Amino acid sequence: MLRPDYNRIDPKRRNVVDHRKKQFSEAAYKEQNYPYRLNFYPDPPTADITLEQFEQWAIDRLRILAELEACSFRNKSPAEVATHMKPLLDKHLPLESNSSQSSQLFAQRQKDHYSHFILRLAFASTEDLRRRFSRVETMLFRLRFNSDDLAERNAFVSSLDLDWWETVSEDEKREFASQFASMNSTRKAAAEEETWFKVDWQRVPELVEQRRVFLKGGKAFVPSREQASMVIGEFSTRLEKQLELTARALPRLDEDERLTPILDHLSKNFITPDASYLSGSATSVGGDMSARNVDSLSQHFPACMSHLHRSLRRDAHLKHYGRLQYTLFLKGIGLNLEECLIFWRQGFRNITDDTFNKEYRYNIRHSYGDVGGDSNRRGGGYSPFSCQKILTEHPPGPGEAHGCPYRHFDMDNLNTLVQALGVSDRNVLQGVREDKESQKYHMACNRVFEHLHKQELKKAKDEGIFTSAQLETIVHPNEYFKRSFLLKNLDKPKDSSDVKVEGS
Amino acid sequence: MPHSVALDPQATTSEDPAEAVMVEPTTSNGDSQDTADGDVAMEDTTEEPTAEKAPTAATHPKKDVKLEDLFADVDSDEEFPSSRPNDVPPMSSPPAILPPFPSDVIAMNASDPEIMRAFYQRLFPWRQLFQWLNHSPTPTNDFAHREFAFTLQNDAYLRYQAFPTHDLLRKDILRLMPSRFEIGPVYTTNPRDRKTLRNSSAFKPLAKELCFDIDLTDYDEIRTCCDKANICKKCWQFMTMAIKVLDVALRDDFGFKHIMWVYSGRRGVHAWVCDKSARAMPDQMRKAIAGYLEVIKGGAQSSKKVNLWRPLHPHLVRSLEILKTHFQEDVLEAQDPWANPERAERLLQLLPDKLLNEALRKKWDSAPGRSSTSKWADIDTVAKSGVSKKLDATALKEAKQDIVLEYTYPRLDIEVSKKLNHLLKSPFVVHPGTGRVCVPIDTRALDEFDPTDVPTVQSLLAEIDAWKGEDGVGVEGVEGQKSVQDWEKTSLKPYVELFRSFVVGLMKDERDVKVKRKHEESIQF
Known part of the structure; x- marks a missing residue:
């Protein structure tokens, strides 16, 4: 946005002035309206919340994440994790679909959004914490993604506007028919109906590692049932990148000593069975x-x-x-x-x-x-x-x-x-x-x-x-x-x- | 082989090489001999002041000789071998006086400093090595920020060496005379300056070729001809199969083009995938490729080492197709892996049906000395004869496929491939144990490659002398003829030429990319 000319004299100075002024002015950010249940958390929250909310929301989310991590240590299957987590999620971090028509939709999604960003602050400081945080956040996202309403999920995915995959043409389908067939474990007949995506193999390293995609000349052919793992992969790459940026911004956090103790406390409490043996x-x-x-x-x-x-x-x-x-x-x-x-x-x-x-x-x-x-x-x-x-x-x-x-x-x-x-x-x-x-x-x-x-x-x-x-x-x-x-x-x-x- | 991981980039190495002589738990020679296991990883490097080490070195008689030679060398070490005066950069002065050659070269130890000096000075293809790592004829950071690690004669291990050009690398190598040296990644800054950075996390590995390491010791449980560090033509076939399978997968599936296979000097091969896209891959991508290619899993305690989803992935279908004939000829016939009853028991363990196994055991017990080929064929004939009512034909077929894979599929030392900052022995280095040069392998004539034919450093040096005699012309290449370089007089020639053509191809691709990018930029503005 262009400002009047008076502060254009010295660009460096202008920012400072602007910033000071802004601190007390109304925030001119976009209002968050959360059209989907799932969230890639691209934008940080901007509205005001109380200090109690700040702490309570973070603790609730942390409880969920710690439990998820514990599940992974105990080698629970995805189905077991889902049943185990359901009551906990409902209690601490409920998130309902659009179709539920719940009056709480906005509040729930806001809490989800805010708590995510609070924990980002708490866990961005060291590489170890960042890795753990993005791992468990990805697990949470996966859990929600899999339990989401199909139509809403598809709407969410298309809203992401991921441009790095293309649909496989009919010609290619014919050319690699036999390879595609051998990628399909169960239903032979369905093989032809399945849609395939073509992506750079580097986009789907996990699928490559497990040989769950067909590779040709550096392109990976991904069956549509693996689409989830592409979306989840994208989620974790973006989160890792964002955390890296947060970490770099942390030292410059302009903070008045109300939040720092809470954040410290949160990151210290992320103690799980994995905590290294003293x-x-x-x-x-x-x-x-x-x-x-x-x-x-x-x-x-x-x-x-x-x-x-x-x-x-x-x-x-x-x-x-x-x-x-x-x-x-x-x-x-x-x-x-x-x-x-x-x-x-x-x-x-x-x-x-x-x-x-x-x-x-x-x-x-x-x-x-x-x-x-x-x-x-x-x-x-x-x-x-x-x-x-x-x-x-x-x-x-x-x-x-x-x-x-x-x-x-x-x-x-x-x-x-x-x-x-x-x-x-x-x-x-x-x-x-x-x-x-x-x-x-x-x-x-x-x-x-x-x-x-x-x-x-x-x-x-x-x-x-x-x-x-x-x-x-x-x-x-x-x-x-x-x-x-x-x-x-x-x-x-x-x-x-x-x-x-x-x-x- | 001792592959070294640079886990700790802040590791302390003194700049002064005299002080930086570190005692590292590295194996005494390249492809670690029998006692050492295949995986001595160097977690990192530290200074271990030579104080404790020094007395031994000083009292050692050999050391004195070496020191003198070092001085003698200083005068001439800027020179290339006299036989290529035309190529010498301007700084060169009169043709070098080559150190006198011991006449009994052949009898000398490969790691003898005399031999090593002559090799590095006269035979090692420095220019090609430089262009290979630099990706351009003019020096860039691709080379200048690249880590080299030296294994010195006293087994000390010197890490984080870097050189702006190959001349300086060569100079330092002639000064320190390492018995071998390894190549690490390109770092964000010059590895020598890593201590001066304000922020130590700013020193990070950026790029390295994707590497593979296959070693015949990992085949000990299935090869019968040799074990440990020994190899012969028969078990070398395992390497041939491995190269075929991996090469096609890397090219067709991942789309890599610049793949160089190098004999590791004793009992294995290395692969260097040099495409720009491969070099820039982070660890996660390397791990993905490694996982994609890895089939044989499990330690000594897991009896079934191949566990695969059905239907087989296209990569495995193709690999089986390649390996089928090798299994017949090079495993069943040449190795005869199930000749005696104990070994045959191993085969039976992998088959799914108990009754069938009983019948086979009985049959083989009554005919001792039955060859593996016949035993393999017996499985199907006995199965068809209906000894087991409940025999699951698919399960048997799948078990047989798994067995073929277990006995032929490449056994990778996967850690080498997973990490960006893994060090790997440079091509053309001499293996200190065998004296053989780590030469590139021509994949077009893969079946003809015989590791026992690979020239040793001693034979090469002898060849230089022999050539002089034959031709009658001096080394100088008088009468305006194009001078002949020393390596051209030896059986190293085809290997250097192979390497050169590989490097030229690589540089061409890199240049094209650069030109294209420039072109695009100019259109934009």
């Missing part, structure tokens, strides 16, 4: 954590670490990711660097000192933050891997022993391993099998844990030694160790203060 708490379990004790301590190890330990003892060697996963776990249970180096030196009994020093020593020290770049040393190395990380990153390749046995073993080998851990109960084995088949690897691991510590758990529960937090699902190998160690040492006299310390 290495400080590891030593609290007491006991003698030294290289020569690892063998006896290994009875408290979860299957993944137990398998690494066995492989190491059998082969006198572990491959890189095995070493990394195991070293960090040992660090987490309280083995210090010197002991850890001794442990590995003794473990690799077939190699010379020279080879060990040259090829392995550095990496172990690096894991402990003893060497490496500034940030690594300051941060004390990496934190021990959570189940989430072990389950999803770096699946083991040929000859590698890391990963999660419940996920990466086949059934027979898993059975052997679980039995070696001391489980012989048929029901438990059957339960593990079912958990594995339904991809609930945590469940399987917790099932084994509960079976192995049945008596101690009962006792702990009866005597009220464990808080409820200590009886929740285990989602970190070090938590498994800690609980197992504490439970097995219940009888031994020790400082009560030690037992009470919690992981997070």
Whole structure:
């Protein structure tokens, strides 16, 4: 908008003047009217809300997001997530469709819109938070997208005006008919009716990765049923970009110290099972954590670490990711660097000192933050891997022993391993099998844990030694160790203060 | 092989190379020997002052010799080999005096500093390497901001090296005489200046070729002829199949054009996809391609390594078509993978029907020594004879397809491809263990490529001498003839020429893009 000439003399100055003036003038922004239930959140909110609303809305949304993240850690299927989330969403963040004719439509959508932007502010500060935020926001969007009314969803998608896909012509359809047919898993007849989109393959990396599109010369042919994933992909790319911009703008946030404490508080409270295991708490379990004790301590190890330990003892060697996963776990249970180096030196009994020093020593020290770049040393190395990380990153390749046995073993080998851990109960084995088949690897691991510590758990529960937090699902190998160690040492006299310390 | 990840760009490396000699847990030679596993990742680099290391180096007798040579070298290291005086940039003065050649080159160790110097000085195709990474004849940031990492003779690992031109790269290499060097990504700024940036997150990798690494050690469970670091013509066929499958997928499916396959010097191959669009890909895209191409999954503990959706994706249908004959000839006949009963048991494990397995086991037990080809054929004949009423023909067919894939489909070291900031050994580097040069492979004559025919650095140096004798003409190329470069006198020639034509093709495409863009801009205004 053009302003009168008086402030055009000095462009830099003009902005300042303008800005000051604007602060007290009426906002001249477009009113938000929310025609659709779904929102890509392109424009920030502009209306006034109270401080209480600011905080309450953010907390409500945060509750939803935290629950969604927890669902993903527990490997729930999309359908289970939907049923699990429905009551929570209705309570904290309801969002009804146009057809519902609800009088609350505007209020609901406004709350959705505002809370999203408040959390953007809260979670833009570090890359880690940004990644988590965009991940869970995308999950929420996906959930809503899938539950949306079909007509409204289509209207929403066309309103997005995404210009990067084109419909596949009849000629191309004929040319690639056989390939299209082989992309279609179920209905042969429907293959011809299905519409296909042609996009640059880089637009749909997830679909490419899972081989769910047909590729030709850098173009991906996407069946219409995968359209959702394109829209969702677009949502998360845009959100990531926006968060990046928010992060850059944050330092210049002109704020009067009412919002910052709230935002800080919000981001700190985004604590979930994924929260990295605090290495400080590891030593609290007491006991003698030294290289020569690892063998006896290994009875408290979860299957993944137990398998690494066995492989190491059998082969006198572990491959890189095995070493990394195991070293960090040992660090987490309280083995210090010197002991850890001794442990590995003794473990690799077939190699010379020279080879060990040259090829392995550095990496172990690096894991402990003893060497490496500034940030690594300051941060004390990496934190021990959570189940989430072990389950999803770096699946083991040929000859590698890391990963999660419940996920990466086949059934027979898993059975052997679980039995070696001391489980012989048929029901438990059957339960593990079912958990594995339904991809609930945590469940399987917790099932084994509960079976192995049945008596101690009962006792702990009866005597009220464990808080409820200590009886929740285990989602970190070090938590498994800690609980197992504490439970097995219940009888031994020790400082009560030690037992009470919690992981997070 | 030790692929190095630069996870931590703030890693501290001193600028002064004398101090920056770092002790890294890298394997002692290129394609890591048997004891080292395939994946020593360098999480990052740190300064580890040489203090502890220095005494050993100083007391080492060899070190002294090397130091003298270094001085001798300073005088001549700006020169190209004398045989190409016409090409020498203006700064050149009289033709260089080449260091005397030991007569027993062949008997010497490939990583001997003498050998390495002669190789880098006379044979390494610096100009082509420069143009390949620079994408243009005039120096650009594509080259200047590119990371090089040296593995020095004492196994120290020197990261974040960068050079404005190939002359300076060559000079530094001759000074430090690394046993090999690796190529990393192009960064936002000169990697040497990364410490001076106010904001350390401003130092980021921007672009790198999309790389693939396939290693025969990953085939140990299915090859019978060799294991560990050893290879022969028979198991090399696995590499041939891998290249065929991946090359066509990268070209047809993803539309890449500039793909170079390089022999890794011992027991594997590297692929460098150099298209501009490939170089600029972020990690997410690399991961997508890696996932698309990866079929063999699972560690030692998962018995079935191929799990695929049906119907098969077009890429897999095409791959099966390519691999079919290889499976017959190079696996069943050449490898005979199920010759003994234990190995045959592995085959039975992968078949779906218990009764069928019983019948097959009985049949094979009664005829010991039955070849894998016959055993493979037995599956169908026994199945047809109706031993199992409930036999699911589709399941059997699919299981057989999975087996073919498990025994032939490329086994990728996938981490190399996923990360933008992964370092990979440069082409034409000498493998310190075998002495073989990492030469590009001509995919048009892929079946003829024999890794045991690849020239070693010792034989190449001997060839230079031999050539001189044969021709009778001096190295100088007198009488105004076009001078002959040293590599042209050796069996390295076809490989350098292959590389050159690859680079020319790449540069042409890059130039076209630039010209086009300029053209478009001029229309706009």
